[in-house]
Amino acid sequence: MKIFIVGLGLIGASYAEGLHKNGHVVYGYDQKIENIKQAIEIGFIEKENHIEQITKVDLIILALYPKDNVIFIKNHVNLLRPGQMVTDVSGTKAWMMNEIEQILPEKISYTSHHPMAGKETNGFESRDYRMFRQANFLIVTGKRSVKKDQDILRLIANNLKFGKITVVDAKTHDELIAFTSQLTHVLAISLVQSDHLDETKHATGDSYRDLTRIAKINETMWTELFFENKDALLLKINDFMKELKHVKELLLVEDTESLTTYLKEAKEKRKSFDIH
Amino acid sequence: MKIFIVGLGLIGASYAEGLHKNGHVVYGYDQKIENIKQAIEIGFIEKENHIEQITKVDLIILALYPKDNVIFIKNHVNLLRPGQMVTDVSGTKAWMMNEIEQILPEKISYTSHHPMAGKETNGFESRDYRMFRQANFLIVTGKRSVKKDQDILRLIANNLKFGKITVVDAKTHDELIAFTSQLTHVLAISLVQSDHLDETKHATGDSYRDLTRIAKINETMWTELFFENKDALLLKINDFMKELKHVKELLLVEDTESLTTYLKEAKEKRKSFDIH
Numbered sequence: 191m192k193i194f195i196v197g198l199g200l201i202g203a204s205y206a207e208g209l210h211k212n213g214h215v216v217y218g219y220d221q222k223i224e225n226i227k228q229a230i231e232i233g234f235i236e237k238e239n240h241i242e243q244i245t246k247v248d249l250i251i252l253a254l255y256p257k258d259n260v261i262f263i264k265n266h267v268n269l270l271r272p273g274q275m276v277t278d279v280s281g282t283k284a285w286m287m288n289e290i291e292q293i294l295p296e297k298i299s300y301t302s303h304h305p306m307a308g309k310e311t312n313g314f315e316s317r318d319y320r321m322f323r324q325a326n327f328l329i330v331t332g333k334r335s336v337k338k339d340q341d342i343l344r345l346i347a348n349n350l351k352f353g354k355i356t357v358v359d360a361k362t363h364d365e366l367i368a369f370t371s372q373l374t375h376v377l378a379i380s381l382v383q384s385d386h387l388d389e390t391k392h393a394t395g396d397s398y399r400d401l402t403r404i405a406k407i408n409e410t411m412w413t414e415l416f417f418e419n420k421d422a423l424l425l426k427i428n429d430f431m432k433e434l435k436h437v438k439e440l441l442l443v444e445d446t447e448s449l450t451t452y453l454k455e456a457k458e459k460r461k462s463f464d465i466h
Numbered sequence: 467m468k469i470f471i472v473g474l475g476l477i478g479a480s481y482a483e484g485l486h487k488n489g490h491v492v493y494g495y496d497q498k499i500e501n502i503k504q505a506i507e508i509g510f511i512e513k514e515n516h517i518e519q520i521t522k523v524d525l526i527i528l529a530l531y532p533k534d535n536v537i538f539i540k541n542h543v544n545l546l547r548p549g550q551m552v553t554d555v556s557g558t559k560a561w562m563m564n565e566i567e568q569i570l571p572e573k574i575s576y577t578s579h580h581p582m583a584g585k586e587t588n589g590f591e592s593r594d595y596r597m598f599r600q601a602n603f604l605i606v607t608g609k610r611s612v613k614k615d616q617d618i619l620r621l622i623a624n625n626l627k628f629g630k631i632t633v634v635d636a637k638t639h640d641e642l643i644a645f646t647s648q649l650t651h652v653l654a655i656s657l658v659q660s661d662h663l664d665e666t667k668h669a670t671g672d673s674y675r676d677l678t679r680i681a682k683i684n685e686t687m688w689t690e691l692f693f694e695n696k697d698a699l700l701l702k703i704n705d706f707m708k709e710l711k712h713v714k715e716l717l718l719v720e721d722t723e724s725l726t727t728y729l730k731e732a733k734e735k736r737k738s739f740d741i742h
Binding site for chain 1: 582583584601602604630632634638639641642643645646647649650651652653654655656657658659660661662663665666667668669670671672673674675676677678679680681682683685686688689692693696699700702703705706707708709710712713714717718720722725726727728729730731732733735736737738739
């Protein structure tokens with residue numbers, strides 16, 4: 191397949207390298223010319239790489255920040271051709287998909303997806319096409335999805351060695367992500383910010399370090415992600431606060447039995463995540 | 467050194483095996499005779515192992531649940547001899563240390579410590595003397611501490627390859643642990659319990675799994691730990707809630723700039739934990 195990847199950051203560059211290794215012909219665009227040069231030198235982007243190649247490819251993968259994906263499509267819509275497919279790798283969907291669906295000309299299909307893998311570092315230099323192994327892969331259908339889109343995305347997912355593939359709509363996606371991804375980052379941040387002791391550094395075990403590792407955040411990207419999915423995220427924060435208040439109540443009234451049961455339930459629920 | 471370890475669970479058995487490998491003579495006690503038998507068979511507990519050996523050792527390490535440590539000392543106080551040292555590996559200190567300090571006869575010193583390492587599984591079978599490598603080690607001094615206690619605990623810590631050793635009093639210890647250990651477990655539990663979607667399992671990335679791994683909890687032990695340190699834990703829950711509410715406010719009023727700054731601060735603070 192001929193693939194054009196827009197944005198050679200952590201995900202875009204990892205996709206480019208991984209898909210090239212699977213025999214696809216890969217072109218790429220990045221604001222930093224240096225990244226494109228390096229990608230060509232390493233060899234996972236074609237030598238005759240320029241923006242007009244978009245007209246020739248089968249698949250366009252948007253891997254910029256959500257807002258920038260919309261702007262890119264707006265500015266390059268004249269390069270798109272009937273029969274092409276567009277997808278993106280963004281962390282929030284409903285808002286952006288709606289925008290892109292309105293811009294795209296007829297006969298160009300668009301199905302979004304979300305690779306559930308990441309790293310604490312970002313940018314071209316951090317790329318690693320092996321980071322997707324066994325990770326969850328969400329296909330997110332919309333108004334412009336056609337049947338063949340799913341086959342193409344399943345091929346991409348298999349090439350990059352993703353694990354479980356699940357198909358959802360944009361609203362469900364955003365609610366899921368608000369919970370599994372955005373809420374978790376909000377909790378990690380809040381936990382780090384609630385540290386008021388000097389000796390904390392020398393009193394941490396694995397638990398504190400595990401829970402706060404994702405606090406090493408790309409603050410620009412995550413602020414944008416939080417706001418783009420604000421409503422779902424606020425609901426999830428409230429759900430979480432309800433449970434935390436419940437634990438507080440059980441502690442206050444010294445209800446040992448209910449707290450033990452509550453802990454046991456959580457344990458069983460979490461354990462079920464380890465069996466796929 | 468001659469060492470008697472009370473309780474051959476995860477920590478006790480790991481200590482026994484690790485300390486034996488460092489040339490110490492190790493005796494042990496466990497409610498499950500089977501564990502003692504196995505430990506003797508594997509060879510990290512002496513063959514002529516019986517409870518009266520307590521009278522002969524230099525160091526007694528209590529590795530039962532906090533309450534059971536107190537009961538054990540109460541029931542076996544007649545076996546203790548002047549010059550001996552007692553320590554324990556419990557996760558909360560102030561309450562238990564106070565109890566033990568009152569029971570111990572004169573001329574027996576007592577300095578507590580806390581190995582900041584753990585596993586999701588527990589019991590004799592889960593033992594692993596390598597689990598302490600580079601982990602934090604807190605020495606917790608009290609009314610019955612004497613100078614040589616710290617030297618002995620530093621030797622134990624070095625034998626087991628612990629990393630940073632920090633000396634604190636019981637109150638500071640409990641406040642630190644309320645934050646780094648108990649609060650983190652409360653958050654993990656609350657997060658798992660606030661999951662209300664069917665597809666969550668297939669929409670998790672590393673972040674959700676990392677944040678909830680410790681929800682696979684020993685519910686009996688942790689309920690006890692939570693209650694023994696209730697006051698400090700409730701304060702830490704409140705501190706955390708304050709931060710979480712702050713994030714919620716910033717989202718509601720759409721204050722992008724403040725949220726970005728807040729995330730950046732958290733990132734820098736968390737990063738400083740990786741440099742020792």
